[in-house]
Amino acid sequence: EYGVSPQAGDEERVVESALRPHSLPDFIGQPKVARQLALVLEGAKRRGRPPDHVLLSGPPGLGKTSLALIIGSELGTSVKITSGPAIERSGDLAAMLSNLGPGDVLFIDEIHRIARPAEELLYMAMEDFRVDVVVGKGPGATAIPLEISPFTLVGATTRAGLLTGPLRDRFGFVGQMEFYEPAELQQVLARSADLLGVELTDDGSAEIARRSRGTPRIANRLLRRVRDYAEVEADGRVTRAVARAALALYDVDELGLDRLDREVLDALVTKFSGGPVGVSTLAVAVGEEPHTVEEVCEPFLVRAGLLARTPRGRVATEAAWRHLGRPLPRGGIP
Numbered sequence: 001e002y003g004v005s006p007q008a009g010d011e012e013r014v015v016e017s018a019l020r021p022h023s024l025p026d027f028i029g030q031p032k033v034a035r036q037l038a039l040v041l042e043g044a045k046r047r048g049r050p051p052d053h054v055l056l057s058g059p060p061g062l063g064k065t066s067l068a069l070i071i072g073s074e075l076g077t078s079v080k081i082t083s084g085p086a087i088e089r090s091g092d093l094a095a096m097l098s099n100l101g102p103g104d105v106l107f108i109d110e111i112h113r114i115a116r117p118a119e120e121l122l123y124m125a126m127e128d129f130r131v132d133v134v135v136g137k138g139p140g141a142t143a144i145p146l147e148i149s150p151f152t153l154v155g156a157t158t159r160a161g162l163l164t165g166p167l168r169d170r171f172g173f174v175g176q177m178e179f180y181e182p183a184e185l186q187q188v189l190a191r192s193a194d195l196l197g198v199e200l201t202d203d204g205s206a207e208i209a210r211r212s213r214g215t216p217r218i219a220n221r222l223l224r225r226v227r228d229y230a231e232v233e234a235d236g237r238v239t240r241a242v243a244r245a246a247l248a249l250y251d252v253d254e255l256g257l258d259r260l261d262r263e264v265l266d267a268l269v270t271k272f273s274g275g276p277v278g279v280s281t282l283a284v285a286v287g288e289e290p291h292t293v294e295e296v297c298e299p300f301l302v303r304a305g306l307l308a309r310t311p312r313g314r315v316a317t318e319a320a321w322r323h324l325g326r327p328l329p330r331g332g333i334p
């Protein structure tokens with residue numbers, strides 16, 4: 001599916017690596033996290049010690065992986081990449097940890113999905129740079145402590161609250177990533193257009209930025225689609241008119257909502273008369289996991305002013321009814 005989902009497909013990962021920022025000054029937006037992180041890294045460099053473990057939280061496509069790679073390049077160390085769901089047995093993690101060189105960065109994406117035994121192994125590794133390797137089975141099994149190199153763990157998660165307390169407490173720094181402002185996305189687009197050799201006008205980039213769901217990954221993806229259109233149907237320049245025509249062709253929402261965002265809003269309005277309704281009920285109605293609706297979809301809908309979280313459940317705002325082109329309910333918004 002082409003889509004405007006904030007998640008990346010495998011092929012896209014390859015294209016993305018060409019557009020990744022490689023240093024903190026290259027990294028656009030997230031002023032708070034970037035400044036805090038710069039201090040954490042500088043302090044560690046001065047002390048000649050690996051920095052504290054870093055947890056980055058926020059919806060997909062906002063630059064968590066990019067920042068993990070930047071941490072490695074700023075420190076001049078290598079970065080090993082894995083993800084919570086990929087670590088099936090704690091032995092896999094132990095092997096990975098013991099292969100780290102001094103000061104290396106281990107990046108674990110979706111760290112909240114790590115299996116419990118592996119998570120417990122991680123506690124000791126993070127705290128004491130040691131793991132217990134269990135040899136043998138049953139009553140004769142013994143745990144052999146194994147030293148590992150001091151390293152920095154960078155974990156990424158959609159929301160810090162999804163981590164267990166003990167895991168969260170072992171991170172010395174938690175960076176909360178925010179959706180990007182349109183002006184910041186325009187900077188991302190200008191940089192990418194440069195790298196791709198695309199001529200992009202200011203109003204062309206404003207049009208793409210506005211519909212990118214506050215997400216650099218989506219901005220870059222839309223730029224590639226609009227570029228195709230510009231090359232085939234126009235003179236190659238991405239102007240506002242070209243961007244509008246291309247985005248209309250690809251069904252990109254005027255506000256940047258993706259398929260799931262729209263389905264959630266649509267269900268809320270049509271099946272539940274605008275709410276209030278609980279998030280699990282809403283998730284069932286669109287055939288999604290509640291946590292996907294809650295962690296991926298809702299943050300953007302709330303920020304776009306289309307959905308409100310109330311103590312009684314989720315409610316569609318007036319703007320949501322308008323955006324879906326539906327008449328407002330008679331009795332008003334619940």
Ligand code: ADP
Nearest residue numbers: 016019020028060061062063064065066216217
């Ligand atoms: P996440 O790990 O949060 O899902 P990524 O780090 O993979 O996000 O970012 C997705 C893509 O978006 C990257 O390939 C990069 O091209 C682009 N990107 C993300 N953040 C920035 C940024 N701050 N500046 C420039 N490009 C960015």
